[in-house]
Amino acid sequence: MQTQAEYWNGQGGERWVAHQTKLDSTLAEITQHWLGWVAPKPGERALDVGCGTGTTALMLAEAGCVVTGVDVSAPMLALAQKRAPKLVFVEADAQRAKLPASDLVTSRFGVMFFDDPVAAFRNLKSTGGRLAFVCWQALAENEWATAPLAVAKSLLPAEPPPDPDAPGPFAFGRRERLEGILASAGWQDIEIVGREATMPMGANVDEAIAHAFSFGPTSRALAAADDATRAAVAAAMRPIYERSLAPRAAVWLVRASA
DSSP: OOOOHHHHHHHHHHHHHHHHHHHHHHHHHHHHHHHHHHHTTTTOOOEEEEETTTTHHHHHHHHTOOEEEEEEHHHHHHHHHHHHHTTTEEEOOOOOOOOOSSEHHHHHHHHSSSSHHHHHHHHTTTTTEEEEEEEEEEOOGGGHHHHHHHHHTTTTTOOOOOTTSSSSSTTTTTTHHHHHHHHHTTTTEEEEEEEEEEOOSSSSSHHHHHHHHHSSHHHHHTTTTOOHHHHHHHHHHHHHHHHHHSEEEEEEEEEOOO
């Protein structure tokens, strides 16, 4: 089975690099929720975990922070460094790497992929910084993911349901699990707030279908599908995006102190 590092150094990371502008647009509303929740302060040493292509690191820098971005994806970090040549980006696994002392540890959808989340958040706590991040609520709460996935599954061979707690985008979907992980890692004053947003998937139906085929759980479900199956899934998806090009998303905004 492909590891997270392999995925993000392969087609996963390469797709994000190729579609960085589009993905930033899709996540723009959620990113603003994240920024307001984090409330970065000028002069803070900010560690951006799973910084990807650098969008959130740039926003932290614009707020006056001294930023270090960390990610396992070399292609995404290469783009981040090109976009922000004055910032520091480190290719490393934040679960295991020695991390710099920080005032703020933050992430936009970068902390759900650890194979040992308690160890990872314990390592993040070693920086000394306050914690503030955004992650997805459960898959079932995210229409942008569930609607196209249901269509795809109806046209694919049946498979056992995946482990909802396995490393991946929705690993922290259960609030009680997330709170337990943070508490076990030693974080204090844990605050978890639900927030809804919309996810603009494209300017038209064809763009929205292409997005679903490239990102999220539907793209993974279709990874081994043949052309005929993919064409059938695309046709069956059209009514979803004819109803709405901006389906609902649900996230957790999380804060804690070291």
